[in-house]
Amino acid sequence: MLEILLLTLQVASLATVGVLVPSVVLGYALARFEFPGKRLISAVVGLPLVLPPTAVGFLLLRLLAVDGPLGRHTLGLDLGILLTWKAAVLAAAVMSLPLVVRTVRVTFESIDPQLEHMARTLGYGPVETFLRIVLPLSVRGLVAATILGFTRAVGEFGATVTIAGNIPGRTQTLASAIFSAQQVGDHRTAHLLMIVALLLGLVAIWVAESLGPGTALGNSQQARSRRTES
């Protein structure tokens, strides 16, 4: 039981961390710049959101198969991903990427680009402008995107079983363990796992809710200064 929970948290965390940086780069590029292929990239990144997860899993399987573009015959070495926890991380990452990119993109789009212009005239280069103005202003959205990506990764099933399998002790996560327990009629285990998933979900929602209006960094400071003013 604990083994399943720990593996699930490990897979979901690694997937989220792995997705975050590319999502910030991609989300910012999509929010701020016009470039050739922008719509294509946006569409490809969004695909896992609309495809059956098993289809995405099968696609990844074909890519990583021995004779696939990322397989042993093409690369000349075996990445050793399939049917390991690494495959579970890959599946979770690919499936949560569109959600994270979308949330990050909307966050960046909600920041007035004129503020960035302003920073440039005050002597900040583009990178410094991003770090000192854009990032602090998007903290809430980025945390929300992280939580969304993490919960999506925790719940990933279809793509995961396709490329990582459902091997107890090696690649079995919460989602696939509930499925297995229910299939063999072990309702006690299924119930228990369901409650663990419920608690995990509640914590995630509670954290996300506490980021609501009036509680994130800037706003609480503003509320404080409003109080001192009156």
Added chain:
Amino acid sequence: MKLRLDLRMALDRFDLQVDLAALGPVTGIFGRSGAGKSSLLEAVAGLRPSARGLIRLDDITFLDSTCGICLPPEQRSVGYVPQHGLLFPHLDVRGNLLSGSRRARQAGVDHEDLLSHVASVLELAPLLSRYPATLSGGERQRVALGRALCSAPDLLLLDEPLSALDLPLRRRLLPVLQKVCEELAGSIGRLAGHPIPMLFVSHDPTEVQALCDEIVVLRDGDVIAHGEPRRVLRDPKVYALAGEDGFENVIPARVSHHAGGTSVLALGRSGLELKTFRAAQEPGESLYLAIPSNEILIATERPSGISARNVLVASITRVENVDGRCLISALLADDLPELAVEVTEVTPDELGLDAGLQIYLVIKAASCRIYGGTRS
């Protein structure tokens, strides 16, 4: 300063085409909204990558398309104050003021000194720990101006800094801008000892008369006039642009004394006096007097038995037609700017008004608006 501009830039409805040398120190960019004023300012700041041509401030080239020079905004050392302030919402006022201070430090300016100086001139000290969301419109604009000044810029770019505010507030902040021009001039950065050059975008004839040494008038992207503000604004084709909001004659004056509910103002050095409703300033303080061009009456003989408090002798210098109206320029005294008086097209013929004629200008105390000035 010498700001050399030779710019071409495609805008939505027309091309902006500007070729001029601004000598300032305060150069107004005047015109109706949509004339290309803000785009010009953004091009100077480096925020318009599509701008082509030449921008050179003294010996620093910001842009020279012929040799492929285009400094990014962060290397242009300009202080930009946009219409809506654009304060950083995650920083308090102090953080906002200090956000550009690295440039001040690199220029060898003590940024703490500069901050306290700017804060005192702009009266920002009580606001330092507040966040932008809690500031009023006027406070925000003052902070935005302060932030630009604290970066020790070589050139200030003000894009209608007062236009987002209502008229009374605009009139109250006008003297603040004058104070910036006068008191901060020469105390900042590289230009110590010289006034800080400024490009000031405005569509308000009163503001540009009060603040600018010269103005450039833009219409649909073209420069249609350039020169001393009062002279340029009375140019019929420019006057027509000001018509919408009305035109105010702006005259520097000094409070002579108060008498009950009225104040007596001294105009220039010729001993001319004008009665207005009581001014807030103390005797001896200087201020700006603004009289709308369409609230001045002209009489060919000295009128008597009228309620208007002021009857002043003047001589007509020009009679011009503008947009179906007639604009009469009249001189009160040699050391005062000409006054513009608006009358109907047929008035000059009926009264026989012509250049050189002596007339009487009738001005009600209530027609005189007072914009705070600075202590002389």
